Amino acid sequence: MSGIELQDMDDIVLETRDLTKHYGGVHALEGANFILHKGEHVAIMGDNGAGKSTFVRQITGVEQRTRGDIIFDGKSVHFSGPLAAREAGIEAVFQNLALADHLDVPDNLFLGREKTMWNWLGPFRRLDYKGMRDDTIAALEKTGVKIPNIRNTIQNMSGGQRQCVAIARTASFHSKLTIMDEPTAALGVQETAQVETIVRTLKDAGEPLILISHNMRQVMDLVDRIIVFRRGRIVANLNRHETDGQDVVAYITGAKTQPEYEMEGAA
Amino acid sequence: MSDSAHGIGGLKYDPKKKARPQELNVFIALAIIVVAFEGLGRILYGDSFLFNTRDNVDAIFNWARLNIIILQVSIVGIIALGVTQVIISGGIDLSSGSIVGATAMIVMSFAQTELVNGNPNPKAIFGPWAMDLPVIVPIVVGLCCGLAAGLINGALVAYTRIPPFIATLGMMVSARGLSKWWSNGNPISFPTESYAALGRGMWPVVYFIGLAILFHLILRFTVYGKHTYAIGSNEDAARMSGINVARQKVLIYAIAGMLAAIAAIVLSSKNLTAQAGMGVMYELDAIAMTVIGGVSLAGGRGSIIGTVLGALIFGVIISGFTFLKLDAYYQEMVKGAIIVGAVVLDQWRQSRSSMRS
Ligand SMILES: Nc1ncnc2c1ncn2[C@@H]1O[C@H](COP(=O)(O)OP(=O)(O)O)[C@@H](O)[C@H]1O
Ligand SMILES: [Mg+2]
Numbered sequence: 001m002s003g004i005e006l007q008d009m010d011d012i013v014l015e016t017r018d019l020t021k022h023y024g025g026v027h028a029l030e031g032a033n034f035i036l037h038k039g040e041h042v043a044i045m046g047d048n049g050a051g052k053s054t055f056v057r058q059i060t061g062v063e064q065r066t067r068g069d070i071i072f073d074g075k076s077v078h079f080s081g082p083l084a085a086r087e088a089g090i091e092a093v094f095q096n097l098a099l100a101d102h103l104d105v106p107d108n109l110f111l112g113r114e115k116t117m118w119n120w121l122g123p124f125r126r127l128d129y130k131g132m133r134d135d136t137i138a139a140l141e142k143t144g145v146k147i148p149n150i151r152n153t154i155q156n157m158s159g160g161q162r163q164c165v166a167i168a169r170t171a172s173f174h175s176k177l178t179i180m181d182e183p184t185a186a187l188g189v190q191e192t193a194q195v196e197t198i199v200r201t202l203k204d205a206g207e208p209l210i211l212i213s214h215n216m217r218q219v220m221d222l223v224d225r226i227i228v229f230r231r232g233r234i235v236a237n238l239n240r241h242e243t244d245g246q247d248v249v250a251y252i253t254g255a256k257t258q259p260e261y262e263m264e265g266a267a
Numbered sequence: 268m269s270d271s272a273h274g275i276g277g278l279k280y281d282p283k284k285k286a287r288p289q290e291l292n293v294f295i296a297l298a299i300i301v302v303a304f305e306g307l308g309r310i311l312y313g314d315s316f317l318f319n320t321r322d323n324v325d326a327i328f329n330w331a332r333l334n335i336i337i338l339q340v341s342i343v344g345i346i347a348l349g350v351t352q353v354i355i356s357g358g359i360d361l362s363s364g365s366i367v368g369a370t371a372m373i374v375m376s377f378a379q380t381e382l383v384n385g386n387p388n389p390k391a392i393f394g395p396w397a398m399d400l401p402v403i404v405p406i407v408v409g410l411c412c413g414l415a416a417g418l419i420n421g422a423l424v425a426y427t428r429i430p431p432f433i434a435t436l437g438m439m440v441s442a443r444g445l446s447k448w449w450s451n452g453n454p455i456s457f458p459t460e461s462y463a464a465l466g467r468g469m470w471p472v473v474y475f476i477g478l479a480i481l482f483h484l485i486l487r488f489t490v491y492g493k494h495t496y497a498i499g500s501n502e503d504a505a506r507m508s509g510i511n512v513a514r515q516k517v518l519i520y521a522i523a524g525m526l527a528a529i530a531a532i533v534l535s536s537k538n539l540t541a542q543a544g545m546g547v548m549y550e551l552d553a554i555a556m557t558v559i560g561g562v563s564l565a566g567g568r569g570s571i572i573g574t575v576l577g578a579l580i581f582g583v584i585i586s587g588f589t590f591l592k593l594d595a596y597y598q599e600m601v602k603g604a605i606i607v608g609a610v611v612l613d614q615w616r617q618s619r620s621s622m623r624s
Contacts, residue, residue: 081504114493
């Protein structure tokens with residue numbers, strides 16, 4: 001750790017210590033130590049299969065870790081599932097868009113946390129369609145996403161529109177941490193620009209973000225810090241202003257490893 | 268492919284991509300089939316399928332035939348309401364016919380009357396304690412049977428890796444075995460008057476329509492309904508969104524089991540007897556109604572309205588074949604062809620919609 005930065009413990013939103021995930025013999029994630037500060041936007045880069053998505057799945061409770069600690073919002077957490085993580089304030093856009101094709105935009109935005117009435121009816125409580133519609137329109141306006149007809153099912157939308165729905169979903173709920181796993185990988189130039197606009201909106205609002213991306217220009221444009229994963233391990237923690245594209249690529253490909261990570265890497 | 272332009276804050280939407288509601292297509296199919304039978308009837312026999320041709324009856328439509336059509340499909344239609352929910356959630360239920368059989372046997376044992384024409388009930392299963400019970404007893408027993416079978420189905424599907432096809436196939440065989448074992452293959456007869464009244468006349472139709480409306484509202488307007496579609500549409504997305512997929516599946520199969528049990532009660536009451544072979548093949552008829560009604564076997568798509576229309580198509584076809592004096596064997600064969608046709612149509616729709624996106 002460089003002692004130059006002010007590192008107040010209260011300042012930390014998320015910390016992982018020795019976070020590890022094995023799938024049988026596959027060591028997908030090994031001993032990840034990671035810190036995210038309030039309001040900070042951090043990119044995670046690395047080759048396909050480096051363990052980036054695995055890292056996200058452990059934090060968001062989609063999977064249960066093999067080993068290690070996750071400290072979120074000052075507390076050690078063990079999320080039983082994505083809902084628990086979300087209730088704690090972690091919103092995630094997963095790589096394989098978690099959208100239901102046959103449902104419309106408000107349905108997808110509120111999937112799993114519907115606004116309801118008549119709650120005494122338990123699972124048969126009534127959906128507040130109007131409330132969800134109004135909130136959807138407000139959320140899309142806030143994020144600058146425009147979809148002409150939100151009553152249409154997602155399946156008839158373009159990849160960009162679907163992505164925007166997924167991102168609007170995370171951005172429209174007051175979360176303490178947003179995680180996006182390759183949000184623009186399948187998008188065109190203009191759609192990508194739109195997603196980046198949403199990311200900047202989050203930055204201005206002071207909401208912290210973890211962004212997984214292969215897009216060097218995007219990463220350099222958007223984030224404060226870059227973490228590089230290689231073969232399941234963190235190999236670099238780079239301040240955006242102290243690095244450049246070539247440098248990052250050197251870490252991604254394995255040409256370089258930061259000294260403080262070298263020992264672990266050899267273990 | 269991607270000829271549509273998207274600008275910041277200006278995502279384009281092509282209204283032509285909005286599909287016509289599936290139910291409308293099914294309704295059109297129903298109308299075409301009715302017209303076809305009408306035409307064939309007039310050409311071959313000079314008789315009308317739909318309209319009243321008797322001078323001594325004062326009515327525009329042939330109500331006798333229409334009533335029979337809807338009465339015929341009502342009991343299987345009740346099952347199909349549950350099967351619809353199972354299939355929308357991406358599953359399948361092959362056990363409903365056997366649940367009907369087993370439930371009918373058990374229920375009837377609690378619905379018997381002590382004296383038949385002054386003599387002791389010759390088909391009595393239990394002792395005097397189980398005779399002439401209030402009608403609520405067999406109803407509750409029946410619902411519990413359906414619930415139990417449905418819970419087992421649901422638990423197998425939700426908490427093991429057994430595919431729904433296999434899990435419900437197991438229930439299909441076991442429940443049929445139970446219904447044969449229950450009374451050593453003997454029919455169970457002579458229900459109480461109040462039990463016999465349950466399925467008399469057009470009551471089955473009333474139950475079918477009432478339950479159809481209820482479950483239409485539930486699927487359309489409740490969290491249960493939304494999650495059923497969500498799971499069938501994208502189970503991973505549903506799970507990642509925090510939906511308790513396993514619990515929801517158990518609930519869906521439990522409801523399907525209870526609907527099969529209701530069908531068993533209505534059927535045994537209507538027939539005044541229960542036999543081990545009751546409900547054989549009903550599961551396939553129910554699946555057929557559902558698929559004909561536009562419910563996609565891939566999950567996520569379909570509706571109760573579609574299934575009700577599918578049930579009507581089913582009834583019209585069977586009644587139409589009788590009307591055209593075609594052999595029962597042809598009916599079976601054509602029924603099979605219709606099921607396959609509906610599935611092919613469903614797959615064609617799917618490949619077309621996945622090409623679009
Ligand atoms: N469910 C799983 N079972 C077994 N291996 C997995 C599973 N998920 C991921 N892996 C493996 O873990 C490694 C890291 O994968 P992932 O985190 O998806 O990489 P990234 O997102 O960086 O491309 C890969 O080698 C991948 O094959
Ligand atoms: Mg990944």
